Structures are given as C-alpha cells and as structure tokens.
Amino acid sequence: MPRSLAAWQGVARPRRGVTSHYDLIVLGTGGVGSAALYHAARRGLRCLGLDRFPPAHDRGSSHGESRLIRLSYFEHADYVPLLQRSYALWDQLDPTLLQRSGVAYFGPSGSQIIEGVLGSARQHQLAVEVLPENTMPQFIPPDSFTTLYEADAGWLPVERCVLAHLDQAVAAGAEHRWGESVIDWQATDSGVSVTTDRGRYGADALVVAGGAWSSRLLQTLDLPLTVHRKHMHWFACDDPRYQSGFFFDLPHGQFYGFPAMDGRLKVAEHSGGEVVSDPLTASRAEDALDSQRIESFVREHLPGVGGVRLEHQTCFYTRTADEHFIVDRYPGSNNVAFAAGLSGHGFKFASVLGEVLVDMAVGQKPAIECGFLGLSRFHC
Structure with missing residues (x-):
C-alpha cells in the first residue's frame, strides 16, 4: 500500500548546493512524472524526481480523489x-x-x-x-x-495512484526531492544540467512532466x-x-x-x-x-x-489548441522527452505515458505507438 501524504511529508529535503549526476532526472512528480520515476527506477536507472510541492499535492491536476478511466x-x-x-x-x-x-x-x-x-x-x-x-x-x-x-x-483514486508510483520508485532506488523549485535546465556536452533553488544536478537524460507549469519549463518551444x-x-x-x-x-x-x-x-x-x-x-x-x-x-x-x-x-x-496531448522528444535533444497539454483527460494515461517518456529519453522506441501526439503537428 502506498504511504499516506502525512508519511511523505516527513521525508527530508536536500541540503543547498548538492551536486550529483544521475542516469535520468524527472521534472515534476505529479501523475505522469511519478510514473516516469517509477519506470526509470524499475529499469535500474539511477534517477531523481524533483517537484516544488509535496507528493500528491493539490496545486496541479492530480488530486481530487478520483479520475475516470x-x-x-x-x-x-x-x-x-x-x-x-x-x-x-x-x-x-x-x-x-x-x-x-x-x-x-x-x-x-x-x-x-x-x-x-x-x-x-x-x-x-x-x-x-x-x-x-x-x-x-x-x-x-x-x-x-x-x-x-x-x-x-x-x-482511479488519483492521490493513491501518485503515491503508489512514488513509493515503488523509491523502493526501487529512486531519489525524490520536493520543496525544490526548478530554475532552469539545459543540454550539455555530457547530457543535461538542472538548476534548482537548492542545487545543481546533472544527468544523461531528462523527462519533463510539468503539468500547468509546462510552458515555463519548455519555454523555448512556444507551446500552444x-x-x-x-x-x-x-x-x-x-x-x-x-x-x-x-x-x-x-x-x-x-x-x-x-x-x-x-x-x-x-x-x-x-x-x-x-x-x-x-x-x-x-x-x-x-x-x-x-x-x-x-x-x-x-x-x-x-x-x-x-x-x-x-x-x-x-x-x-x-x-x-486541438485538446490532444503533446508527447515527444525535445527538438534537437534525443535524450530529453516531455509530455504537456493533457487537456483535462490525461491522468488515466499516466502509467503508460511515464513508460513512454522513459523510453524516449533513453533512446528507445516506445513500445506503444504515439506519433499522432507529436509536436510536429503544431510546428509544420
């Protein structure tokens, strides 16, 4: 059974200035991001999830007791x-x-x-x-x-789903840090660099699952x-x-x-x-x-x-604009994948989108075809 939110609130937050390197970092650990962290950890990747809010918080789109599937x-x-x-x-x-x-x-x-x-x-x-x-x-x-x-x-019981993904991700070796705001990320010669208000992290690959904050985390794409x-x-x-x-x-x-x-x-x-x-x-x-x-x-x-x-x-x-998701690799970066614009009908897909995003970020072809959700339909 997943831990309660009260149990998660006792998890220590990181010290300032921490610098570490991971196989994969996930930005945003709500519905989709928690699933991505779970799938990455299950594959044995050294992975880190970052979020400004506590697990199963009520500030975004993954709360409110239930979602239809x-x-x-x-x-x-x-x-x-x-x-x-x-x-x-x-x-x-x-x-x-x-x-x-x-x-x-x-x-x-x-x-x-x-x-x-x-x-x-x-x-x-x-x-x-x-x-x-x-x-x-x-x-x-x-x-x-x-x-x-x-x-x-x-x-689906929405908060329980998020906590289950996070619990099992941590049990499989993932790190999860919340109360930490992402300031910027950028591609580097060795992968990606993520800067937060508490430190800087490096990784070989990155998944961005920013929900309502996607436009800021992916601002150079000018997403619709x-x-x-x-x-x-x-x-x-x-x-x-x-x-x-x-x-x-x-x-x-x-x-x-x-x-x-x-x-x-x-x-x-x-x-x-x-x-x-x-x-x-x-x-x-x-x-x-x-x-x-x-x-x-x-x-x-x-x-x-x-x-x-x-x-x-x-x-x-x-x-x-068309109320379909955007799920794709970041243009020019084969090791950065993102999901955005789930348009009010995305939570039911969180488990599979997490899997797809990890596939994309580590250079694998997703097992389930989702090309119809690509960014190119807006940037023809």
Whole structure:
C-alpha cells in the first residue's frame, strides 16, 4: 500500500548546493512524472524526481480523489492502444487501484461523444452496449438522447495512484526531492544540467512532466498551451443506484461524475473553465457561475442526488489548441522527452505515458505507438 501524504511529508529535503549526476532526472512528480520515476527506477536507472510541492499535492491536476478511466475513447481511436497498456500497468502497480465500475455515456445520436465511443469500440473490438431508454432511471437525459454503457470503464483514486508510483520508485532506488523549485535546465556536452533553488544536478537524460507549469519549463518551444482553472464538487448522495461513472454531452456543456461513495457523489463540468496566467497565484475560491451550472445539472439530470453541496476543490486543465496531448522528444535533444497539454483527460494515461517518456529519453522506441501526439503537428 502506498504511504499516506502525512508519511511523505516527513521525508527530508536536500541540503543547498548538492551536486550529483544521475542516469535520468524527472521534472515534476505529479501523475505522469511519478510514473516516469517509477519506470526509470524499475529499469535500474539511477534517477531523481524533483517537484516544488509535496507528493500528491493539490496545486496541479492530480488530486481530487478520483479520475475516470475508459477504453472506448471518443477523443480519438488512436488512444485506445495506449489505454489498453495503461490498464495493464495500473493493475501491475497495484491491483486495487483501478475500479471497474462501468461508465454510462449520454448524448445526441450522431454527436462527437456517441459516434466517437462507438467508433473506438468498432475499431478495437471493445464491449460497449447501447441501452434502451429508462434502463438507468437514476439518470435523466434529455428526450431522444442515446445511452451507451462500457462495463470495463471505471475510475482511479488519483492521490493513491501518485503515491503508489512514488513509493515503488523509491523502493526501487529512486531519489525524490520536493520543496525544490526548478530554475532552469539545459543540454550539455555530457547530457543535461538542472538548476534548482537548492542545487545543481546533472544527468544523461531528462523527462519533463510539468503539468500547468509546462510552458515555463519548455519555454523555448512556444507551446500552444492555455491553462484553465476548473472546479470539482461533491454532493450528498445516499442513493445506492449511483454505482457507475457517467458522462453527459449536453447542448450547453459536458458534465461527468463518479459512483457515490460514503454518502458523497463527485460531479464536475469538463467543458469551459477560466483562463489563468499563473497557476501559482490563481484563486482557489468557488466560481458563482460554475456552481450555478453544476447545481442546475444535478437538479435536472441526477434525481437521486440531494441539493446539498458538501465540498469544492479546484484543479487545472492545460489545454492544447486541438485538446490532444503533446508527447515527444525535445527538438534537437534525443535524450530529453516531455509530455504537456493533457487537456483535462490525461491522468488515466499516466502509467503508460511515464513508460513512454522513459523510453524516449533513453533512446528507445516506445513500445506503444504515439506519433499522432507529436509536436510536429503544431510546428509544420
């Protein structure tokens, strides 16, 4: 079992001025970075993970108790092989992490969501059911909406996933240092050099997984990234019918949620969000318009969920112009790999993206094809 955040907070931080050389350094140890550190350590590499925040922190995009995971990917069918590998890696990491609760999709016939789910299912022989009307009375979709159900979909306990990767990385020999801000990195004749506010480190290879701070860590690339502040809400719910995740594609926005647990049900809006210039200083307060939209969604479409809102949290989406990830080697540096712009749907891929990034950084061909996520589509 992964250590708790409280246990991690007792880990000593490094002394100032430390200079060391590693096989590989990972910048950012959230969802993807923690996975990269794990995969590097499992291969026997001498590796270091650096982050300005404590493990499983709530300042980025890898917190908030849960994330959906699904195979019938409406965003693009080419993601499915990555997801199939991701499922296997989550189970390998800890078989109690991935909860196969199923996910229901509700949308107009012919919409991007419905056609995308069905298209991915056809192309990759995935089990997706078309349900008759009123099969799931705990949900009230608009009249004439199509309902799909994927039994192999489910959710991941996000903080536990991050801590599991970090725990097993450290157990395999990795070093993990937090409370340390990266000032700069650069390629050198012997590999890469990383400068932080506490020291300087050298490595043969580098993985950059900066999340909402990717534009600063990769600023010379001028990546087409926009950071949006997003909101997560928990409502009181004792209705035992809410056992699956769900995704609604409504005319005014896309909304999703999770199985009810311990008298609480989490729901959020996938679309929209407020653009922020600096994630470090962005407000963590509720947004009145977002709260109104969520409350209206719950009232109109989730009849078994009470109107009592119990909790609110914020996170960040770092979106690309096409809302697909960027996963590639740094131009001109075959030993530097990065992932950026996961666009609010990336955590489920963290286990496989960590593996892919280590492959790229050490000069290997990734076992799973992800060329469609390359940087070249923006720099033609």
